[in-house]
Amino acid sequence: MINIESRTAKIVRFIFLGIWLIISLFPLYWIVITSLKPAGAVFRYPLQYWPAQFSLENYINIFSKAMFGRFMINSLIVALAAGVIATLISLLASYVLARFEFRNKTAVLMAFLVTQMIPAFIALGPLYLMMVKLKLVDNLLGLMLIYIAVCIPFSTIMLRGFFANIPDALEEAAMIDGCSRIGALFRVVVPVMKPGIIAAFLFNFINCWNELFLSATLMNKDANKTIPTALNGFITTFNIDWGSMSAAAVLTILPTMLMFALASRHIIQGLTAGAIKG
Amino acid sequence: MVQKPLVRRRRPSSLAASSDGVPGEGSGVSRRRTFTARRGFIILAFFLPAALFVGVFTYYPIVSGAQMAFRRWQLSNLIDNPWVGFHNFVTIFTDPSFGTIALNTVIWVVASLVPQFIIGFALALWLRRRFRFRGLYQALVFFPWAISGFLIGILFRWMFNGEFGVINDILIKVGLIDKGIPWLADPTTAMVAVIVANVWYGVTFFAIIILAALQSVPEELFEAAALDGASRTRTLFAVTVPYIATTLALTVLLRVIWILNFPDIIWAMTGGGPANQTHIVTTWMITMTQNGNYGIASALGLIIVAILMVFSAFYLLAIRPNKRQIG
Incomplete structure (x- = not known):
């Protein structure tokens, strides 16, 4: 100025x-x-x-009187597994979308974007019935599979943006030097894209860690609940014990805040890249 | 100078390009590559896992949910699901709470969006200029973004507590009220409370996007405006705002869609109560799902998607002439 x-x-x-x-x-x-x-x-x-x-x-209470430790482990398992798998799958998909031209590519991108406009919970009922048929109700694996699907579109779009910033001459050079295409991707491009991949993973992790409605629909037994679902059970009771509730809230917020603090620059960059470039 | 990016954006892919981190063009693949079986195999193999997951766990349920809207489908009776035509829709429109819920939805979106936009814009403008600790300030102010809407709801439910809530306490100390207000027990004040929480939560998003957009405005434009003797206010409205207008307009559209689809805060703070008075369409739909009324929930879902599509179409049409004027 x-x-x-x-x-x-x-x-x-x-x-x-x-x-x-x-x-x-x-x-x-x-x-x-x-x-x-x-x-x-x-x-x-x-x-x-x-x-x-x-x-x-209050902290001692939530671990001794409620199974908060169990909820935390459940959340951690689901968010870590879904976050890692979704990021890997998105990495492959975004590579194809960024580096290849093929018919219906725009349609594929639109199909991914549309899922961002439609809230996941529109499919709540059908997903529940589907999981009943697959015998995956009250099963962390079932929740994981759905979370992976929920995470993929956005992280693919986000990673595609990061790919666009890397000149494809980089891979071409590696391929001329005798690398296979897959070798070039994992040995040359992935190391350069590390910040983008970390941001995508953290984004996926935070989303899965925080997700409520799918988990609340699919998880009925206390032993299978993730933290948000467990808290949802507590707030519907008539007298909320706000001491325990606030301790639980702090422990839920803490991990995501730490992650955000570590990678906020990359996350913000990933989120805004498209909005300003057009 | 001003025109270039706006012209470039006038493509069908503009929504895609500006919304979620997709640079529209320039992804580096301009050369034509000849098709080989190997290349086809790589495309297929790399893309298949993503397509499978999204197809099976996102598109299949959405499509099968769409036809559920026209059937009687309840958790209590999963075997007998006769086709009932528009019966579920009629049930929704004749529900005594329907009017309130429709009105609440509009209030929820508009009353949340406008303050979010204004405060977010102001924050972005004031953050554009460098100052010491700006990075730290941003990290501190942007942190709500990492917390889920549901937990934000829990935080504010406690603060708006009628007996031991800190908001009542502060208002009494400042002298604005004499005795505590039972915020969440009364429909009107409950609506105010959930909107306050949502505004608090959403400012960050606008601030991040607008700040990034502001930083994309080339410095030469400000220099030119300054040379022409334009005042600061005039520079803002004649140079800055037009330059980022498309981004602003699309961000607002995304936010409308997002706020409408955002039941978490209301869910945590009031659960739609008291007496269904703070439900919006999405919280109502989730209540229906959790009660096992899948047919009605799916019909509500279809109504939401239809409204959003019509709204988006009109909105995109409405912002187009604007672009021409500037471009």
């Missing part, structure tokens, strides 16, 4: 940014603070904005 910002404009700008920072962070602050109060102090007036006494009681 060329014109110099006036002093008042600057002050106004920083006041606005400061207010928004507080608004953004406060809900997170509040849930963390609630989770760290002793169980009895959560429902007590006046509200304590800084607990008089810190306690891990």
